[in-house]
Amino acid sequence: MIGQPSFSAREAGINATALSISTGRLYVADTANHLLAFDLSKLAASGSAPSAILNQSVMVGISAVSVYGKSVAIADTVNHRVLVWRDASSESALKGPDVVLADSSSVVEPISVALDKQRLFVGDAALHRVLVWNTLPQSNNQAADVVLGQPNFAASSVSDVPAANTVARPVALESDGERLFVADSTYRRILVFAAADIPLPLNPVVNSASLTPAPLAPGALVTISAAGLTQASDAALDGADEPLPKKLGGVEVILDGSALPLLSVSPTEIHAQFPYDIINRSSSSLFIRSEQEKGAVVTSNAVAVSLIPASPGLFAFSGKEPRPGMALHGTSPVTANNPAHPGDAITLWGAGLGAVIAAEASESGAVAGVPNAQPDSLVQVPVTATVNGMPGEVLSAVIPQGSIGIYEVRILLPRDFSVEGSATLAISQDGHQSNTITIPVKNGTQ
Numbered sequence: 070m071i072g073q074p075s076f077s078a079r080e081a082g083i084n085a086t087a088l089s090i091s092t093g094r095l096y097v098a099d100t101a102n103h104l105l106a107f108d109l110s111k112l113a114a115s116g117s118a119p120s121a122i123l124n125q126s127v128m129v130g131i132s133a134v135s136v137y138g139k140s141v142a143i144a145d146t147v148n149h150r151v152l153v154w155r156d157a158s159s160e161s162a163l164k165g166p167d168v169v170l171a172d173s174s175s176v177v178e179p180i181s182v183a184l185d186k187q188r189l190f191v192g193d194a195a196l197h198r199v200l201v202w203n204t205l206p207q208s209n210n211q212a213a214d215v216v217l218g219q220p221n222f223a224a225s226s227v228s229d230v231p232a233a234n235t236v237a238r239p240v241a242l243e244s245d246g247e248r249l250f251v252a253d254s255t256y257r258r259i260l261v262f263a264a265a266d267i268p269l270p271l272n273p274v275v276n277s278a279s280l281t282p283a284p285l286a287p288g289a290l291v292t293i294s295a296a297g298l299t300q301a302s303d304a305a306l307d308g309a310d311e312p313l314p315k316k317l318g319g320v321e322v323i324l325d326g327s328a329l330p331l332l333s334v335s336p337t338e339i340h341a342q343f344p345y346d347i348i349n350r351s352s353s354s355l356f357i358r359s360e361q362e363k364g365a366v367v368t369s370n371a372v373a374v375s376l377i378p379a380s381p382g383l384f385a386f387s388g389k390e391p392r393p394g395m396a397l398h399g400t401s402p403v404t405a406n407n408p409a410h411p412g413d414a415i416t417l418w419g420a421g422l423g424a425v426i427a428a429e430a431s432e433s434g435a436v437a438g439v440p441n442a443q444p445d446s447l448v449q450v451p452v453t454a455t456v457n458g459m460p461g462e463v464l465s466a467v468i469p470q471g472s473i474g475i476y477e478v479r480i481l482l483p484r485d486f487s488v489e490g491s492a493t494l495a496i497s498q499d500g501h502q503s504n505t506i507t508i509p510v511k512n513g514t515q
Contacts, residue, residue, distance in 0.1 A: 070354070071107065071117050072258035075325065076233035076373075077351035082257025088243035088250050094120070095243065095250055097259065109245065112261070135242075137184035140205060144179040144191065151179050151191050155205055168206045175210050176200065183242035183249070190249055192239030197227040199239050199251055217251070217262060231256040232352030234373030265356070265370035267297045274355060274374055277340060278420035279382025279504035286380040287348045288437060289421040290332070290474040293322065293339040298359045298369060304333035313342065313438035313473065319360035324374075325353045330438025330473075342474045344437040348424055350376050379423035379450040379498035383478075385506045391493055394506030408509035409492075412484040414464060415508070422476045422498060424449045425468050435468055444470045445477075450498040454480045457492045466496075487512055 070076055072083035083105070087098040090109070097105040097119075105119040135142045141154040149172035154162050161167075170176055170191070181192035189202040191213075200213035216222050218236030227237050237255030244250070249262040272282035277290040285291060301318030313330035315321060322329040322341045332340040339357065347353060356371040385392035396403040397416040403409050425446035427434040435441050445467040454461035462481040469477050478496060486492070491507045 070233070070258055070260050071112075073231075073256070075347075075350045075352075076354060077231060077376075079231055079256055083252075083259055084254055084257050085252035085259055086240055086254070088241045088252055088259070090243050090245045090250075095245075097252070135182045135184045137186065140184055142182040142184050142189055142191075144182045146178060146180050149177060149179070151176055151182060151189075153189065153206060168211070169209045170206060171210055175212060181239055181242045181252075183244045185244040185246045188244065190242050190244060192236075192242050192251070194238050194240075196225045197235070197237055199236055199242065199249070201249075217249075227255075230351055231258070232373055232375065233354035233371070234352070236260065263356075263368065263371065266367035267369050269357070269369045269372055270294050270296075273372060276380060276382040276421045278384045278418070281382065281504060284375040284377040284380050284501075285343060286377060286421040286423045287343055288345045288423060288425075288435060288474055289343045289380065291341055291343060293341065293355075293357070294337070295320075295334075295339050295357055295369065296337050298357050298367065299334060299361075300336050302333075302335045305331065310440055310471075312440075315438070321358045322355065323358060324355045325350075332473075342437045345424055345435055347376060348378060352376060377499075377501065379448070380421045380501050381419055381452070381496050381498050381503040382421045383494075383496065383503050383506050384418045384420070384475075385504070391505040391507050394494060394508050396506075396508050403508050405509045408511040409482060410511055411482055411486055413482050415480055415482060417478045417480065417494075417496075417506075419476045419478055419496065419503065420474060422448045422450070422452065422466060422478075438473065440471045440473055441468045442470070448476065448498075452478060452496050452498055454478075454494065454496045456480070456482055456494050457486055457488055459483045459486050461494070463496070482510070 084100045085097045089096045093109050095107040104123040106121040108120045139156045139158050141157045143152045151170040152166040153168040155167045176191055176193050178195035179191050180194045183190040189205055191200045198216050198218040201215035203214045228235055236253055239251050240254045241252035251260040273294040274291050275282050277292045299318055299320050303318035305313050315328035317331045317334045320334045329341040353374050354371045355374050357369040359367050384395045398409050398413045401407055409415055425434045425448050448466045452463045452466040454463050464479040464481055466478045488510055492510045493505050493507055495505045496503045
């Protein structure tokens with residue numbers, strides 16, 4: 070993404086009206102009569118600065134024609150259609166387009182088009198999306214293969230808050246054959262999409278403790294479903310004092326252009342940690358890059374991840390929800406043979422509780438992928454707890470010294486609740502509740 074500091078930002082940005090690619094550069098015309106040039110070989114994932122800025126007096130406008138080889142596509146906005154000539158040099162081209170994509174079936178308000186060596190892209194302003202045909206359409210009103218900017222082909226709404234998976238008004242499109250550049254005039258930015266080798270499943274990123282998908286929090290430990298991206302299995306050294314690696318088994322997880330610290334990778338899933346410095350964002354973009362045998366590199370599609378300051382999860386054993394929680398009272402595990410009692414102080418572990426308070430004003434608090442150097446760093450967003458629906462007193466919620474992304478929460482069980490067998494427990498922060506766990510309990514004193 071170019072022109073904004075984050076996917077959720079809506080600052081002055083770049084108000085682009087036309088895009089073009091030539092000689093390894095992306096050229097951008099804007100409403101201020103500037104021509105911006107970006108070096109594609111040096112293009113970062115987000116926030117790149119132009120390599121040159123020129124004033125130009127040509128009247129800027131929306132490019133509604135795209136040519137690649139002998140193929141031509143025209144966005145006919147007034148008549149709500151896209152016209153496609155597969156071979157504009159043929160005699161039949163004089164009789165009219167080979168394919169017409171019209172409203173009510175494919176597009177509603179086409180305002181931009183782009184062609185590359187195999188795909189057709191159409192910007193649909195009315196439905197706030199970009200439609201993608203992976204090959205040139207063969208028949209009139211042929212449905213698109215992919216939609217960008219909306220969760221599905223039926224959706225049509227647009228949010229007031231920009232995100233990595235939203236496109237408000239795609240006024241111009243351009244493709245270099247590998248990446249699609251979308252000028253989004255409403256949010257004053259240029260979005261960059263890359264074709265994926267292997268698609269990720271729906272909701273692939275979850276809190277490692279709660280196993281629930283986004284929204285996720287800064288510093289969260291996450292589990293990513295990534296089947297097919299690697300055959301390798303590797304893990305960071307357990308209990309090491311060194312920072313976590315950002316590449317394991319040839320795999321990298323890229324969030325807004327930066328590689329995440331990794332705990333482990335396998336042929337089915339990846340465990341990583343989100344950074345803490347994304348606290349002021351509401352959305353980020355994530356994809357996976359994997360180096361295969363013989364030097365081949367494959368990438369996943371990019372997925373948008375919504376963010377909130379705290380999204381707590383509690384670690385639990387496997388099983389059906391609510392799962393048995395991992396808990397201690399004193400130094401002993403809470404088990405069916407060693408249950409907790411009303412009034413006990415129990416210790417739980419969680420992920421996704423967000424930023425912590427630095428011990429010193431000069432320090433920044435916890436750092437992703439690095440063992441916490443401070444003793445018992447308190448979380449910034451207050452934590453509350455419920456036990457069988459009753460309030461439980463939260464004694465503390467911290468990241469212990471030496472921990473990477475695992476929070477310790479101590480809770481005083483209510484003294485006046487009566488239950489035999491097991492109790493349900495959950496924590497909350499700023500109205501966002503964790504998964505519910507169960508713990509064995511027994512009335513009476515120990």
